[in-house]
Amino acid sequence: QVQLVESGGGLVQAGGSLRLTCAWSGRSTNSAAMGWFRQAPGKEREFVSAITWSGGRTYYADSVKGRFTISRDNVKKTMYLQMNGLKPEDTAVYYCAGRDRNKLEIATEISAFGSWGQGTQVFVSS
Numbered sequence: 001q002v003q004l005v006e007s008g009g010g011l012v013q014a015g016g017s018l019r020l021t022c023a024w025s026g027r028s029t030n031s032a033a034m035g036w037f038r039q040a041p042g043k044e045r046e047f048v049s050a051i052t053w054s055g056g057r058t059y060y061a062d063s064v065k066g067r068f069t070i071s072r073d074n075v076k077k078t079m080y081l082q083m084n085g086l087k088p089e090d091t092a093v094y095y096c097a098g099r100d101r102n103k104l105e106i107a108t109e110i111s112a113f114g115s116w117g118q119g120t121q122v123f124v125s126s
Contacts, residue, residue: 002026002115004096009120012086016124020081022096022117032099033106034072035113036081038092038122045095049081050106059106064090086124093119 008020020036035050049060049070058070067086072079079096097113107113 002098004098004115004117006094006096006117006120009094009122011123011125014086014088014124014126016086017082017084018086018122020083020094020096020120020122022079022081024077024079024096024098024115032101032103034079034096034098035107036070036079037095037097037110037113038090039095039119040089040092043092045110047108047110048094050108051079052106053104057106059108061108083122086122088124088126091122091124093121095119 002024003026005023012018031053033052036048037045038048039045047061048064049068051058051070051072055072067084069082096117098115100114
């Protein structure tokens with residue numbers, strides 16, 4: 001089992017930036033794709049971004065494309081989400097997720113991810 005721990009959330013004004021970090025431990029996820037999801041109050045959890053195990057391919061939801069950047073460092077066992085140009089509608093709890101071992105390719109469905117962090121709150125004020 002893999003443990004995922006997010007950090008880096010907080011309160012920021014519209015137009016500002018935050019960098020989320022997801023640290024993993026336990027069974028290695030080096031050979032698995034990972035991603036970020038978010039859930040706003042009263043809404044369903046939604047896909048934000050995903051990255052292959054090598055980091056060579058990334059994918060973004062249309063709502064964050066051009067503003068967010070996903071990356072990972074497999075040596076440090078850490079994944080990042082750099083969020084620039086934040087908008088009030090980005091306010092949500094952000095979750096780090098990992099696919100099962102040897103699931104190398106990007107996925108966007110919640111059901112494709114077997115490991116989840118506890119979430120970190122991002123609040124963007126207008």
